[in-house]
Amino acid sequence: MTSRFQFPSLSTSLRAAALAALAVAGQAHAADAGTGSGSMLDGWTFYLGGAYIDVHAKSSPLSGTSTTFPDGSTHAARFRIDDASTVGFGLVYRFNKTWSGELALGLPAEHSIHGEDLLESFDQITLVKQAPPAAFLNYHFPEVAEGVSFFVGPGINYTRFLRARNTASGNAAAGGETKVKLDSSWGLAGHVGGTWQIDRNWSFVGTVAYAHVTSTQTSTTQTNLGNGPVTVTHTANINFRPVVYSLSLGYTF
Template sequence: MKNLLSAAAAALLSLGAAGASAQSNTVYVGGAYIDVHSRAPALSGGQALPAPGAQIEVDDASTVGFGYTYRFTPAWSVEAALGIPPRHKTYGRGFIEPFGQISSVKQVAPTVLVNYHFSPMAKVEPFVGVGINYTHFTGARSTASGEAASGGPTKIELSDSWGLAAHVGASYAIDKAWSIVGTIAYADVKSDLKATTTTASGDVVRTTHIKFNPVAYTLCVGYSF
């Protein structure tokens, strides 16, 4: 069995080496727009809040996206997609909507995808990919309006998220090395939010569960070697 597995692994490696083009590696950088379609139930916990309909909504954000793709056969590649962590503004909805922006948070969301290329090495090369997304939230902070709505200084925490990711896209070969790459991606991102407000009578904890439902649009320049 050990010999059989070794032989299979060697065969796969030789297939990849034989099938991949001379430009097996591609790095890319460009713009990314993250269109968030967040959903969250009303905040629970506390006394002054929530009132019926005290909800939050996460706003869209733009950033710089970059990544690396390794083509191990003409039709298949593996990709690591990254980006400069964007800051998302959060707004009150329902009862707390008059307070406007109540908080903001940054997200770090590396994603690994396996891609299938429909027209390998063509001038225009469409592809689809599926993979795994990990999102870590950092730099969460409440605004003055948010603290007024909550009743005092508020510390915000969001749990990390693991979820499936998928994208569709196409690359346009400018020449042998340079290309333009555009994608539309979706990731299953969700998080438990905990807001702890310090009041004169003690800490008040409020929670909710956010489904971000982000759709990311990217347009990048790629360099293959």
């Protein structure tokens, strides 16, 4: 199963977005320094909490020739990816009351991949872990109540698939011992959230984030067609479309 994200002029776009974000944040910080305004959460905040990854994945049919399906084809073999939970953490630097920069991280989450259509009878065929660090530039709205405010931020996501492995069912579906690889993905991201300041140092924060994550999964199988060993390769494009819900406790220092 293979997944690939196509993004025109990605390197140029990322540089432009990063420079624009730094320019906006720098101007806001300078303006705030001139007025002497501030926030209880000025400076660095580390947060730690739970994250639920709601995957709305859609895969293309497998591309390649199978020796295990009745018609010898994979044209109707697809995948379904399960949701996952993990521990999320990250760093926020609050430039002033309006702007902050954020690096969102988390422990690698493991997703189960199940077969659909011609692969449905094989159930769970692959397990894959992924780490999706993301960077955001956040705009903070004025408080709606004492200590309570909301924010919104665009960002950039990089998803790296750290480990993918076939199950026994997956090997049976492919016709032999199979190695699986998923391409890494760059994509745009965005999130909205709310913060509740408990006191000078402690706060709760909840977010809902979306990232554009696509990948190409490649499965390489060593099998035997009767006249000796042969290597068979299958690929599929997967659009993960994850929505991530998180709730964390932050400490400002």
